[in-house]
Amino acid sequence: MDTLKQPNLTRDAALLPDTGEPGFGVYVHWPFCAAKCPYCDFNSHVRHQPVDQERFTAAFLKEMATVRQLSGSKTVTSVFLGGGTPSLMKPSTVSAILDGIAKHWHLPDGIEITMEANPSSVEAERFRGYRAAGVNRVSLGVQALNDCDLKFLGRLHDVADALKAIKLARDIFPRMSFDLIYARPNQTVDEWERELKEAISYAVDHLSLYQLTIEEGTPFYGLHKAGKLVAPDGDQSALLYEATQEITAREGLPAYEVSNHARPGAESRHNLTYWRYGDYAGIGPGAHGRLSRGSMKIATATERQPESWLDLVERDGHGIIDQEQLGYEEQADELLLMGLRLREGVDLARWQQLSGRDPDPKREEFLLEHGFIERIGNSRLRCTPSGMLILDSVVADLAC
Incomplete structure (x- = not known):
């Protein structure tokens, strides 16, 4: 010890x-x-x-x-x-x-x-x-x-x-x-x-x-x-x-x-x-990261097998095997996917800035009428308890 x-x-x-x-x-x-x-x-x-x-x-x-x-x-x-x-x-x-x-x-x-x-x-x-x-x-x-x-x-x-x-x-x-x-x-x-x-x-x-x-x-x-x-x-x-x-x-x-x-x-x-779609560094075998560079965000992923990761790091200084630059639309989708998991919901202004658009009014109205989502003032959108039961479908509807 x-x-x-x-x-x-x-x-x-x-x-x-x-x-x-x-x-x-x-x-x-x-x-x-x-x-x-x-x-x-x-x-x-x-x-x-x-x-x-x-x-x-x-x-x-x-x-x-x-x-x-x-x-x-x-x-x-x-x-x-x-x-x-x-x-x-x-x-x-x-x-x-x-x-x-x-x-x-x-x-x-x-x-x-x-x-x-x-x-x-x-x-x-x-x-x-x-x-x-x-x-x-x-x-x-x-x-x-x-x-x-x-x-x-x-x-x-x-x-x-x-x-x-x-x-x-x-x-x-x-x-x-x-x-x-x-x-x-x-x-x-x-x-x-x-x-x-x-x-x-x-x-x-x-x-x-x-x-x-x-x-x-x-x-x-x-x-x-x-x-x-x-x-x-x-x-x-x-x-x-x-x-x-x-x-x-x-x-x-x-x-x-x-x-x-x-x-x-x-x-x-x-x-x-994670759920507020912040940045995070992923260190170690199989770790994922999201790192902002200016207005863009880089997604990183490392080698999953521990000994292979170790060999890569000792040779190259890192075990990163995938590094992808995420566009605005991809960031908007990830923000929605993560943020709707939260009781506090999604910051609509941030989503609109990334996606370059407002939520589709017909889709939003349908989800509102059926009690799956709700607005929090004019600034945030969140799932209701009923919406949480079908979260993937709600995200897919709003992301379209």
């Missing part, structure tokens, strides 16, 4: 309030997991030999230098260490990564620095090491609060591990969130309501609540195709979603995004950067 250092006071300030601006985030992808979950199609990889963390750290820092040349000088408003399972990193690795971000961009006191963690990889000493390195928010992949479903989901932890991790996170970090997956096979509304109320009782200020989706290429997809895994139908999924919205709103954690719920002021600043 790493020797713990004293907290870096420049990263130990009270969290800054949300300004409502899109901001600039830095996302760092740690691609390794202890096991691959059967529902997961994320860029995560299992390695049965120890990962050379020092070598990967050096590569992260090298890629940061290249991305800094693309982004120009920026003030960072959030950092997110995602994966994979970032809580498999040594605290010294996390500290070096955060020091690198501070070297290449301006990293103010009090910004949100989030790390994803799995309950099976949680240790109190390691958590304190992450806190000392500067992490001030942890997001736990709990996924279920009963052992039977945790086993079905392929998780390595049980409920006792999850509750221990939640308590540790609450004691050590200023802010904490955890994920749950619902709409599991044979799950009833009553069962989900009990589980959700239990989750809220653990004094959380943020929950990410995702419906189980069957993604192509995963073990669950094969089971589903063979008829051995039956997910809830559309009507049952809608009932589960509606119960989720009702309970979280009543308990003071209303949805601020389709799948994310928070007490006022506890929203994820980093994810708001």
Whole structure:
């Protein structure tokens, strides 16, 4: 275990309030997991030999230098260490990564620095090491609060591990969130309501609540195709979603995004950067970025396979394999796609500036009449709760 250092006071300030601006985030992808979950199609990889963390750290820092040349000088408003399972990193690795971000961009006191963690990889000493390195928010992949479903989901932890991790996170970090997956096979509304109320009782200020989706290429997809895994139908999924919205709103954690719920002021600043269509640097295997250059925006994507990414970075200074300049219409579509996920909706003036047009009046009127969208004054447009259920269709209609 790493020797713990004293907290870096420049990263130990009270969290800054949300300004409502899109901001600039830095996302760092740690691609390794202890096991691959059967529902997961994320860029995560299992390695049965120890990962050379020092070598990967050096590569992260090298890629940061290249991305800094693309982004120009920026003030960072959030950092997110995602994966994979970032809580498999040594605290010294996390500290070096955060020091690198501070070297290449301006990293103010009090910004949100989030790390994803799995309950099976949680240790109190390691958590304190992450806190000392500067992490001030942890997001736990709990996924279920009963052992039977945790086993079905392929998780390595049980409920006792999850509750221990939640308590540790609450004691050590200023802010904490955890994920749950619902709409599991044979799950009833009553069962989900009990589980959700239990989750809220653990004094959380943020929950990410995702419906189980069957993604192509995963073990669950094969089971589903063979008829051995039956997910809830559309009507049952809608009932589960509606119960989720009702309970979280009543308990003071209303949805601020389709799948994310928070007490006022506890929203994820980093994810708001995505949904508000801000800029973000993507560092590490399989990471994506959006970087503004004048009036244009560059989309970046890196090599997904960790060792191939490592070789590219050591040879070329980065693992970027795709770099695309997005035109105004593409930016307008992405702004709409991301912004309509939010309860605060889309800034219409910004969308009109990018698209060069107003929303089609006939399409907008149809969606308004059917209660799928609503105007917020003259400046913003958002989906209603009914519209969130058919979000993709609403976006497609307005983007035409």
